Amino acid sequence: MKILSLQYKNFRNLKETKLVPHSNINIIYGDNAQGKTNILESIWILTGGHSFRGNKDKNLIAFEQDFAKVECEFKTIDRSQSIKIVISNKNKKATLNNVPKKSISMIVGKFCCVVFSPEHLSLVKNSPAERRKFLDTTICQMKPSYVSLLVNYNKTLEHRNALLKNLYKSPSLESTLDVWDEKLSFLGALIASERIDYTSKLSLYSKAFYDGISGNKEHLRVLYNPSYIKDCENTQDIKLSLYNMLKTKLQESINLGFTTVGPQRDDLLITIDGKDAKKFASQGQQRSCVLALKLSEASILKEITGEEPIILLDDVMSELDSGRQDFLINKIKDKQVFITCCSEDAVLKLQNGRSFHIQDGGIISS
Ligand SMILES: Nc1ncnc2c1ncn2[C@@H]1O[C@H](COP(=O)(O)OP(=O)(O)O)[C@@H](O)[C@H]1O
Numbered sequence: 001m002k003i004l005s006l007q008y009k010n011f012r013n014l015k016e017t018k019l020v021p022h023s024n025i026n027i028i029y030g031d032n033a034q035g036k037t038n039i040l041e042s043i044w045i046l047t048g049g050h051s052f053r054g055n056k057d058k059n060l061i062a063f064e065q066d067f068a069k070v071e072c073e074f075k076t077i078d079r080s081q082s083i084k085i086v087i088s089n090k091n092k093k094a095t096l097n098n099v100p101k102k103s104i105s106m107i108v109g110k111f112c113c114v115v116f117s118p119e120h121l122s123l124v125k126n127s128p129a130e131r132r133k134f135l136d137t138t139i140c141q142m143k144p145s146y147v148s149l150l151v152n153y154n155k156t157l158e159h160r161n162a163l164l165k166n167l168y169k170s171p172s173l174e175s176t177l178d179v180w181d182e183k184l185s186f187l188g189a190l191i192a193s194e195r196i197d198y199t200s201k202l203s204l205y206s207k208a209f210y211d212g213i214s215g216n217k218e219h220l221r222v223l224y225n226p227s228y229i230k231d232c233e234n235t236q237d238i239k240l241s242l243y244n245m246l247k248t249k250l251q252e253s254i255n256l257g258f259t260t261v262g263p264q265r266d267d268l269l270i271t272i273d274g275k276d277a278k279k280f281a282s283q284g285q286q287r288s289c290v291l292a293l294k295l296s297e298a299s300i301l302k303e304i305t306g307e308e309p310i311i312l313l314d315d316v317m318s319e320l321d322s323g324r325q326d327f328l329i330n331k332i333k334d335k336q337v338f339i340t341c342c343s344e345d346a347v348l349k350l351q352n353g354r355s356f357h358i359q360d361g362g363i364i365s366s
């Protein structure tokens, strides 16, 4: 999908404007605190989600005003569409193709974006939970039934963990454990299988994107390979292996009071030239990794839904060398991209796109 025009009113510090972007690359540049990220945020809000900066919706309303409005005309494969979001102190209302929607959730999936902001570097730097969330969030978008699978698994896990704590005091309860092990390994194997399938797609795309970003100098690999899925060929094998592992690790789990094996403990291993990116990658390499993963996420969503999401890249340029910057500015074809940066350098390199110079919330040249 491509944005044809974007209009906002009373949105943070942005001056009321109708912005007509390029269908490929758009660079929004200017000094600090002028409103660059605010423009990306105004686009993101149209997805129906909350701000990627983790702010409350009402913080998006310009100071001293009582509502904020963002609207956009966009093109999908088959037609032109429009979407509007109005945020007040009380609520957030959406209108799609001039039809007011009862709830904001009804527009989720209609207007899609993938966003990279510096906080997303945590995807490489932080704990495994962050990487599991990255996998799960996209799988949930592709497969709504995965949401209930996760909910069901987590409930079962809570029951088993509660029982483990009691077992410490009353060992006779052990006979009741097997029913939870059966259920947990069954659901856990389904989750692991989905993550394996998704990671194999992610692996292909992210390798290609990283090759492009690094000019083929370094190679990225992503791997989802927890110990209990070694030598497994299908979901049934994983189930059996996980079931056996739950038994093997029972004493350890009783001592610790929680289940020490399963999808809730897994990690996505990210390596550059065979070295763990979390431990060894430079800032620029970590940035490149996350970019490759985010661009891959967009390509996989395109594969599933047929629509190319809009890409929002906030402050990615810093710490990237000129070759890597050139890839972002000139080598991403087919996708509509919005990139923010402070310096005008990127604009001078831009071959196929438009630039917007922003000052004090207003576009002063484009
Ligand atoms: N609700 C709001 N109303 C008015 N101005 C706001 C609001 N929220 C943030 N701002 C202002 O927006 C500016 C930051 O914009 P931002 O897009 O983050 O800057 P940058 O260009 O560095 O990305 C700050 O000056 C901040 O005070």
Ligand SMILES: [Mg+2]
Pocket: 036, 037, 038, 314, 315, 340
């Ligand atoms: Mg910013």
